[in-house]
Amino acid sequence: MDKQERMKALRGYLKDSIRGLTDFSTTDQARGVPMPPVEKPVPEGETPVKLPEWRGTVCPEGTLDRIIGERKSERKYLETPLNAEEISFLLWATQGVRQATAGRVSRTVPSAGNRHSTETYLALTRSALSRTGGSDLQPGLWRYLPLEHALLFLGCPDDLSGRIGKAVKERAHVIQAPAVFFWACIPYRTEWRYAEASHKVIALDAGHICQNLYLAAGAIGCGTCAVAGYDQAAADALFHLDGEEEFIIYLAPVGKTR
Ligand SMILES: Cc1cc2nc3c(=O)[nH]c(=O)nc-3n(C[C@H](O)[C@H](O)[C@H](O)COP(=O)(O)O)c2cc1C
Numbered sequence: 001m002d003k004q005e006r007m008k009a010l011r012g013y014l015k016d017s018i019r020g021l022t023d024f025s026t027t028d029q030a031r032g033v034p035m036p037p038v039e040k041p042v043p044e045g046e047t048p049v050k051l052p053e054w055r056g057t058v059c060p061e062g063t064l065d066r067i068i069g070e071r072k073s074e075r076k077y078l079e080t081p082l083n084a085e086e087i088s089f090l091l092w093a094t095q096g097v098r099q100a101t102a103g104r105v106s107r108t109v110p111s112a113g114n115r116h117s118t119e120t121y122l123a124l125t126r127s128a129l130s131r132t133g134g135s136d137l138q139p140g141l142w143r144y145l146p147l148e149h150a151l152l153f154l155g156c157p158d159d160l161s162g163r164i165g166k167a168v169k170e171r172a173h174v175i176q177a178p179a180v181f182f183w184a185c186i187p188y189r190t191e192w193r194y195a196e197a198s199h200k201v202i203a204l205d206a207g208h209i210c211q212n213l214y215l216a217a218g219a220i221g222c223g224t225c226a227v228a229g230y231d232q233a234a235a236d237a238l239f240h241l242d243g244e245e246e247f248i249i250y251l252a253p254v255g256k257t258r
Contacts, residue, residue, distance in 0.1 A: 082178055124142065179254045
């Protein structure tokens with residue numbers, strides 16, 4: 001295998017087309033092998049050290065401890081749309097710029113080598129109105145610009161919900177959400193530095209982004225659910241991505257839960 005073929009194969013692991021090549025009927029779970037333990041057992045004769053109570057001692061109660069403690073995947077959302085300020089906050093929390101100096105742009109999430117291969121696309125199925133006199137966001141497809149903290153309108157396909165449905169294999173909770181975050185990756189941004197060692201860290205980067213979405217959503221009465229099962233070609237086509245130099249790797253619907 002030459003370098004180009006090796007890189008193509010490695011990029012393949014970031015795509016959900018891998019699911020189509022996987023024979024799930026032969027997994028150990030499908031064959032009835034018992035589930036592996038969720039924790040390694042304590043070696044015989046050893047006693048773990050109990051950790052002290054941290055509630056009320058290390059951070060103000062009801063803040064970060066509540067948000068982390070209540071984090072869960074939410075698949076039911078209220079009809080209420082998100083407003084533009086909430087969208088703005090969620091984009092900042094997941095990919096926003098924390099500090100920009102000459103030659104270095106730091107974000108609210110970490111990224112291996114600060115390469116940030118991820119692009120954020122947003123599908124809004126309902127208008128997100130501004131509460132503070134800023135711009136309202138119309139339904140359709142958008143791309144986030146972290147440097148400007150702005151959104152670029154990409155248009156609204158005639159059958160937006162149908163196109164989202166196709167991209168997410170008709171998962172009802174995604175189609176019903178007022179906003180769906182689609183994360184694409186431009187692998188070369190990381191390959192430029194790390195070559196074949198890139199793809200593992202690109203996947204790790206995506207996890208940090210989605211975790212921030214869970215926590216930020218929880219802080220504003222919203223819920224989300226990570227989704228790695230989707231139709232690769234339909235999701236790429238939704239945002240006119242070429243599927244090679246840029247393709248969807250992960251997505252998450254967001255909606256109000258209270
Ligand atoms: C990498 C990853 C992929 C996931 N993919 C899906 C998915 O395709 N569909 C879905 O409904 N949930 C998906 N989830 C959510 C998990 O099912 C969920 O996190 C898990 O059941 C634990 O539940 P909790 O998040 O409420 O603790 C995914 C989560 C992760 C971290």
